[in-house]
Amino acid sequence: MAKIIGPGSLIVDVTGFAPHLPVEGETTKGTTVRFGPGGKGNNQMTAAHRAGCEVQIISRRGDDVLGQILKKHYRTEGMSEKYVTVDPDGETGSALIEIDETTAQNRIIVILGANDDIKREDILLAESDFANCDAVLTQFETTVEAVIAAKELANKYQKPLILNPAPYINVPASVFDGVDYVTPNETEAEQFTGIAVNTIEDCRAAAQKLMEMGVKNVIITLGVRGAFYTNGKDEVVVPSIKVKAVETTGAGDAFNGGLATAIAEGMPIKQALQFATCTAAISVTRLGSAPSMPQRVEILEMMKKEFGVTL
Numbered sequence: 001m002a003k004i005i006g007p008g009s010l011i012v013d014v015t016g017f018a019p020h021l022p023v024e025g026e027t028t029k030g031t032t033v034r035f036g037p038g039g040k041g042n043n044q045m046t047a048a049h050r051a052g053c054e055v056q057i058i059s060r061r062g063d064d065v066l067g068q069i070l071k072k073h074y075r076t077e078g079m080s081e082k083y084v085t086v087d088p089d090g091e092t093g094s095a096l097i098e099i100d101e102t103t104a105q106n107r108i109i110v111i112l113g114a115n116d117d118i119k120r121e122d123i124l125l126a127e128s129d130f131a132n133c134d135a136v137l138t139q140f141e142t143t144v145e146a147v148i149a150a151k152e153l154a155n156k157y158q159k160p161l162i163l164n165p166a167p168y169i170n171v172p173a174s175v176f177d178g179v180d181y182v183t184p185n186e187t188e189a190e191q192f193t194g195i196a197v198n199t200i201e202d203c204r205a206a207a208q209k210l211m212e213m214g215v216k217n218v219i220i221t222l223g224v225r226g227a228f229y230t231n232g233k234d235e236v237v238v239p240s241i242k243v244k245a246v247e248t249t250g251a252g253d254a255f256n257g258g259l260a261t262a263i264a265e266g267m268p269i270k271q272a273l274q275f276a277t278c279t280a281a282i283s284v285t286r287l288g289s290a291p292s293m294p295q296r297v298e299i300l301e302m303m304k305k306e307f308g309v310t311l
Contacts, residue, residue, distance in 0.1 A: 002264035004048050005056040005129050006138040007122070007146035008041015009115040010084065011093035012066040013249070013289055021100045021107060031101065035066075037073035038095055038289040039115070040141040040166060043250045047257025047279055047293040048137065049079050053264055056129050058083040058122055058146070060114040066092035073290060083126050090114035097249060104245040104284070110141070110167070118142050123149035131157045135264035137256065139164040144171055151178055160263050164256045165192060177214030181263065183256055184210075185221045200237065203228040219273070221255055227273050238273040241281040241306050250289035255280040258299065267311075274309060278302040 015034045022028040037046070045055040057079075061067045063086050070092065074081050091113035098107045123146055130136065130153040138150050138161075147163070154161035160180045168191040176182060176192075186197040193209040195202060197220060207218035207230045220228045226239040258279030262272035278299045286292035303309045 001052065001054050002134040002261065003054045003056070003129075003132065004045070004135050004137050004260050004264050005058070005126060005133045006041070006136045007058040007118055007142045007150050008045060008137070008139055009039035009093055009112065009141040010042050010057070010059045010061045010070050011039030011095050011110065011115070011141075012036070012069050013038035013095045013097050015097040015099060015249075015288075017099045017101050019101055021098055021105070034288065035069060036288045036291055037070050038250070039093055040139040040164065040253055042070070042073075043253035043289045043293070044137055044139065044164070044257040044260065045079065046077060046290040047254045047283070048261045049077060050293045050295050051258055051261040051275075051279060051299060052296040053261045056080055056083055056126065058118065058126055059142070060085045060087050060090060060117050060122070062086070062090040062092040062114050063088045064092050066094060083122070085122065087114045087117065090117060099247055099249070104248050106247070106249050108249070112141070115142055118146040120145045120149040122146065123153065127153055130154065130159065133159055135159060135260050136161045137260040138162075139166055139256075140169050140171070141167060144169070144175065148175060154180075162256065162260050162263060164252070166252065168192070173213045176210060179215045181217045181219060181259070182210055182215045183219045183221065183259065185223070185252060189220050197222075200228065204230065204235075208232070217269075219259070221252060227255070227277060229269055229273055234269070236270050236273060238270065238277050241277060241302070243281050243285050245284040247287050247292065248284050250292055251280045251284050253289065254283035254293055257293065271309060271311070274303055274307045275299060278306065
């Protein structure tokens with residue numbers, strides 16, 4: 001079984017559903033509210049775990065009611081909390097999510113809480129697991145010092161590093177130097193490069209700028225238009241899969257968890273993108289973020305059906 005490690009966020013989603021999202025100053029009557037495990041780090045690691053990998057997340061949470069929701073999730077999933085620090089004085093991260101039941105679109109406010117306290121030292125404590133992993137996965141919903149420390153260990157032990165640069169934060173270009181795979185969506189690609197991504201030509205231009213920063217492989221997710229990949233020589237575009245979406249909150253996280261799994265297992269890039277695309281497509285047909293992540297058997301069934309690929 002392939003192994004994935006990396007720093008990431010632990011957040012509890014507080015999700016309200018309504019027939020439409022309120023405009024400024026409006027109160028909208030909702031239909032239900034749900035509390036569930038979320039956070040980009042947790043979502044991506046859950047996706048990778050269900051897709052067939054052994055995962056280790058390096059994170060922090062509070063010793064509070066929301067923290068118990070995450071603790072239950074990890075025990076139910078059989079995921080390790082070896083590098084999860086429980087901060088008795090910290091607040092578990094939370095996300096206030098509004099879902100439009102008509103369009104499945106969302107609005108989100110994230111409060112990082114204890115996630116904002118993940119230190120370089122927390123990452124270095126896991127060095128032996130970095131040395132023995134198959135891929136490193138992280139995002140910007142943690143601290144920059146944690147991301148940089150993870151990159152250093154990934155480079156030291158020559159492990160592929162997947163960086164999902166979300167949510168957008170202002171970081172030095174040097175953070176990208178030495179990253180094996182960077183996976184922005186169109187908005188993030190524009191934010192980091194200054195190039196609006198509307199066409200495949202735009203993808204090439206934005207990717208070129210990211211590679212000039214030191215990234216080796218660029219994957220830009222394009223929503224319903226699929227995913228674009230280049231390493232400056234080869235180029236792959238994988239189409240999206242048409243499904244009936246009920247909630248899109250964790251789609252990007254599902255994609256990254258599936259991608260990290262495929263890379264950890266050594267799949268060729270086109271298959272890796274197809275695997276990631278199937279993971280994301282299934283996730284949006286279900287409610288919740290971490291709970292919506294599909295099992296490996298479901299991903300493989302869709303791979304065969306949509307792309308004619310049998311693994």
